[in-house]
Amino acid sequence: MNKSVNLSINGTRHAVTLDDPRVTLLDLLRERLDLTGTKKGCDRGQCGACTIILNGRRVNSCLTLAVSCGGAEILTIEGLAQGDVLHPVQAAFIEHDAFQCGFCTPGQIMSAVGLIMEGQAGDDEERIREGMSGNLCRCGAYAGITQAVRQAQARMNERERTGEAA
């Protein structure tokens, strides 16, 4: 039973034909659209490596069926930078050495982007750690991750403030 699904991924429209309803959004991205930046860790909703932004919210793509995403707008790690200019969260991760092996990093970054959009954490390390708790890092880069999120958020807020003033 074929089902076709229209998706916008990183601003590009895709008409995808699914021959199997079991395909998750994660497998669709990685195996069928060659967008391998999104990682598969546990494949069961526990590690956060597969985090993407779906219709403006961070979710685990490994527990989302692609067939259920008709009309969705998706943002993945590949769509974050503007050409060669890194997104503030990406830049802050480099600046703060917020990774070691890098496997969890795309998920961490997408989760941080989601956290900043949600605007619930403020400049509070405890709330940032709690807000990032859905992303595990086997290398234990948590200290750098917390600082990177904090700084990226401050810069983005600042940019928004001065942008509005201009």
Added chain:
Amino acid sequence: MNQFEYELAPNVENAVASGRSNGAVFLAGGTNLIDLMKGNLVRPTRLVDINRLPGLDRIEFLPDGGVRIGALVRNSDLAHDPKFARDFPAVAEALLSGASPQLRNAATVAGNVMQRTRCPYFYDAASACNKREPGAGCEARGGHSRLQAILGWSAHCIATHPSDFSVPLVAFDAVVEIDGPQGRRDVALEDFYLLPGNTPERETILAPGELIVAIRLPAQAALFAGHARYLKIRDRTSYAFAVVSAAAGLRIEGDRIVEARLALGGVALKPWRARAAEACLMGRRAGREEFAEASMLALQEARPSGENEFKIELARRLVVRAFERTAIDNTARLSPLPASIVNLTEEIQR
């Protein structure tokens, strides 16, 4: 994962009709269902996707002070709704103490209430489990029992219900609105869940095809707004299921308690309402001794189902702590670490 038919339900009527067929299940956020299907632990032959059902994603504040939460409202949207969090702080706190932000963004309120047990033997397809296969036996007996029940269990099943959200809902008399082949009905959440008895495979009163359309909290629940908390003991501060948890509410006039609410999580196959404990606090002072007495009553019938006797004393102490924190006016003060036990003096000062 087994093969299945996928169907996007356009309205409640169609969802109910399709949900009735053999082997059909509803798909909401998918965060529990897809996980279980990946483990071959549930094998539905038809998925009825309810995500596009019109009108079920609204939070309606009722004129009398209660609230009606549509079945598809996402866990994070409910917890972060400012009015909801103000009127029902223990419910918001419980939601934010469960799962992770990503999961809460996808998870619906009905899916949360309907989530299956986290018994490690239920989760292992190679273990015997009466819930998955009636009559197969229960490998949890004599096994790892940290997460298993101390109340309401039977020889056939000793599992607990893992939902945090459901615990304050039961404490504050939430009602489940159901639509189904026989029409609509309302059931108190406390009566919605079934204890295991001889039929641990039957978990709720839902009949085939019946769909949760909303969850209601009565106006009375909002009267506890200034004194309501959810506390959760777990193996990590964040992103772990409850070993034991407690939702507590107090209405205090002068120096007297005029009404108390208490439900426990992580102790039984449903949130455990402790009515004897509530009754003993009526007209009393909000003090440690009184709370200790209530905690003894709350766990009066508890008995270990394995090597988990520690949970009985742990739950008693948690009840005392939960009421102590509840007695402090908690208006507009959500902890940065929801449901965690932080230093009491710090909390009073904050």
